Amino acid sequence: MMKKILARGELIAVVLTAFLALILGGWQIMLIAALAGMLIGLSAEHKANYLPRAAGVAAFVGLILIAITHFHNTSLSTLPGMEHIPDQAKTVGTYLIALGVIIGLAVLTAWIHNLADERKRQVYFIGLMVALAVFFPFFEQCPGLSWTNFKFVDMAAGCSEQSNLLWIGPVIVMFIYALQAIGLNIVAGFAGLLDLGYVAFFAIGAYTMGLLRSQQLGSQMGDPDFFRWSFWIVIWIAAATAAFFGLVFGAPTLRLRGDYLAIVTLGFGEIVPIVVKNLYAVRIFEPISLFIGQLFGQKSSDLMQFCLLGCGAKPLDITAGTKGISPIYPPDFFGYTFTVGEYVPWYFLALTLLVVSAFFIYRLRASRIGRAWVSMREDELAANAMGVDLIRTKLTAFVLGAMFSGFAGAFYASYTTLITPDSFDFSISVIILAQVILGGSGNIAGVMLGSSIIMLIDRVLLDKLKMVINGVLQGLVFKGIDNQALAVFWTSLTDATAYKILLFGLILVVMMKVRPQGILPEQTAARRRAA
């Protein structure tokens, strides 16, 4: 019955909206409205008066959203453990704006989605996404600007304790991961090379930034501020360094096929953090005197050797080992200095980096080298017979992929101001690969979508889910039961964040079964161009 009235996409929008509103509650109402609106628009099929229909469905979903949000604000947020969720969104004004957002976006997206001209549709859709991304920090209410109650208010004072509740922080991290994902998409999606150690280049980019923009090396050289080169130059150096290591790692290994390559890259992903972990006491002697001396039968302890590096009283501490490098200077921009916790400038920097990179990679795919990558993935023998130089083409994919990861790493280092070897764990390689596969290997938009889904689950949804379940248990269930052990047991059993890896695994298994090509599968260039 329900299925007859609502299309599948619309049904998903209803369920998703209800779920998100229930978990996230009040102050994210605008974001949920925007998301639901777009989903409804995308599921609007081309029929007579599809626009009014989309508006109607959006209004219906909007009312559900408001009802649940109101319930959340008035009931759920009073439960223990959840009182601190800000509840500025209780006013009728906010509800009306949310209703406007959901209907407006639904109609706009439906219109774009049903444009006959494929090219136009794409451009408009990208325009819409960019516009939403630009406006996003203003939907965000803590600690940026808010238009609750029709006025901009600075919520910073009220939100400082709950910085983990902010959307903008996770979204910036999401951009960093998306940048890596579209970079890995060159290697794994276009060229079909399974790289399980992609995090290596992320680490190399981050440490390049860390070394060239902190006191780590300078303080040992007597001039703490020696390495405070401009961020805008160092980010390129970091990308170039990562690309260089891509070349170094790739040149000997890209002759390997499939599984063997995966294992070798897995090794690189492990080696880089370990090397970084151990470069805290470096002293290098030139080896020539030792070699010649030993030729003449002298003991190495008797020989005088010239010291090349780390010759002071203490050996050179390059990476500070497990302690990590900190603090890394934030970037300057025409006299403005980025600061920790002031998210909006970081947000726009990350957004710019992501959009420019995505455009660049899109152009690469449409170019001669892009075709060569894909042809190699499709059929190596045939590509070779067409005159594709396999090693060189694989190497360009590897190097360019490394470069984008280097960019992401450099930005990440500046953003977090602290990098340790532990932040470049194997799991990052896996999560990024999962994003590529989930979104649609080979499709840039799809990969970014996959990235946002996984990162939002990882950084926002599970935390909130844990909080809500905990609140319900504490406030409603445990009230009557006076058994501390049981409460602890249930609390830890229902800790949603603990199921994170299980959930990602499930997502991948289900995707492989149901839709192996990803949420947004790759399209052929000609179909994209056809109009």
Next chain:
Amino acid sequence: MLELKNVHTYYGNIHALRGVNLVVNKGEIVTLIGSNGAGKTTTLRTIQGILRPREGEILLEGVALHKLPPHEIVRRGVSQSPEGRLIFPRMSVKENLEMGAYQRNDASGIAEDMERVFKLFPRLKERIGQRGGTLSGGEQQMLSMGRALMARPRVMLLDEPSMGLAPILVDQIFDIIRELHSQGVTILLVEQNARLALSVADRGYVLETGEMALTGPAKELLHNPQVKAAYLGENH
């Protein structure tokens, strides 16, 4: 134009080609026939540099191809429609064709050749935006041949164009091979279907377990009793 002199190729320790000698002159169709495992495909892969001869020479107008990597060989004008067609299934028909011209930089020439391919295979033009993998077997064969033509080859290597196709499609494909011949394209044709191959070719070679057993004008081979018995299925 293309000349193989005493070419020996190995797969590991398996001696696949045992001294192949072969000449293709400009504008000719030369066919290479033989049974399964005789080394026909190996010969083509060796010419293209995908396999390396351990001994012998491969010359294209005097240039030693056997010392060059595959992409250099393609650049020098040797292109192939490989066995089993090997089109790129998730690339569009257009992109497949563009891949054929991978080693070329002359945009106007490529556009010209694209038109030429579409004239030869109007079906491909209808399917231009479709993925290669969604084409039928015959269309895939056309795509594979069109892709090889996009290199504007001096010698085109055709490996088993009739493989797995219905008889009516085989006839169509061979009509196109004749058409290419009349346009002056030099072709080295490898076929299992010896009768058909010899009917379009100028000259033929018979390959048996890596060695040239017979050679001569195609018409003579068609009437050669040995060939008749072994490859044409005629008893007399």
